[in-house]
Amino acid sequence: IQNITDGPCIIAPNHQSILDSFLINSFLDKNLSDNIYFLGKNKLITSKITKFLSTNTNVVEFDLHKDPMEAVKKVVGVLNSGKKIVIFPEGTRTRDGEIHDFRPTFAIVAKELGVPVIPVAISGAFKVLPAGKYWPKSGEIRISFLNPIYTKNKEVEEILNSTVDSIKHNLNNIS
Numbered sequence: 001i002q003n004i005t006d007g008p009c010i011i012a013p014n015h016q017s018i019l020d021s022f023l024i025n026s027f028l029d030k031n032l033s034d035n036i037y038f039l040g041k042n043k044l045i046t047s048k049i050t051k052f053l054s055t056n057t058n059v060v061e062f063d064l065h066k067d068p069m070e071a072v073k074k075v076v077g078v079l080n081s082g083k084k085i086v087i088f089p090e091g092t093r094t095r096d097g098e099i100h101d102f103r104p105t106f107a108i109v110a111k112e113l114g115v116p117v118i119p120v121a122i123s124g125a126f127k128v129l130p131a132g133k134y135w136p137k138s139g140e141i142r143i144s145f146l147n148p149i150y151t152k153n154k155e156v157e158e159i160l161n162s163t164v165d166s167i168k169h170n171l172n173n174i175s
Contacts, residue, residue: 090103
């Protein structure tokens with residue numbers, strides 16, 4: 001977690017499992033945890049457990065179908081308040097264990113606000129609890145907070161590609 005910069009930043013992990021947010025949060029000390037928010041689709045926060053967790057953690061809910069710009073506005077608000085936010089750029093969990101295309105919104109916001117992006121490589125969570133399963137299996141999960149990508153003088157595509165490449169490089173080196 002020493003790669004998480006001071007001040008506002010976007011933390012951008014690949015998305016393997018419903019466990020990912022909890023796993024990331026488990027590495028954070030109290031001060032850091034209080035200053036990191038997680039962007040989450042409100043359609044996933046429907047059960048008593050997920051509502052309880054959402055209410056008692058820093059989850060920024062949005063409704064993608066109601067107003068697509070709502071999420072962007074909320075992300076900008078978090079960053080402008082000096083906080084950090086976790087955005088899963090794939091938009092949803094993997095269904096096959098592979099990394100899928102990253103949507104560019106995180107890179108656009110990072111460039112416009114001049115905040116760094118912290119890539120996070122998650123491996124093993126898909127095998128432990130893949131989409132569609134409700135009970136985790138035993139297995140090893142690794143989470144690596146990678147070197148920051150500073151956005152000054154970079155184009156959106158370069159920020160996006162650097163984030164994906166950093167995560168893929170890390171995952172290839174541990175497999």
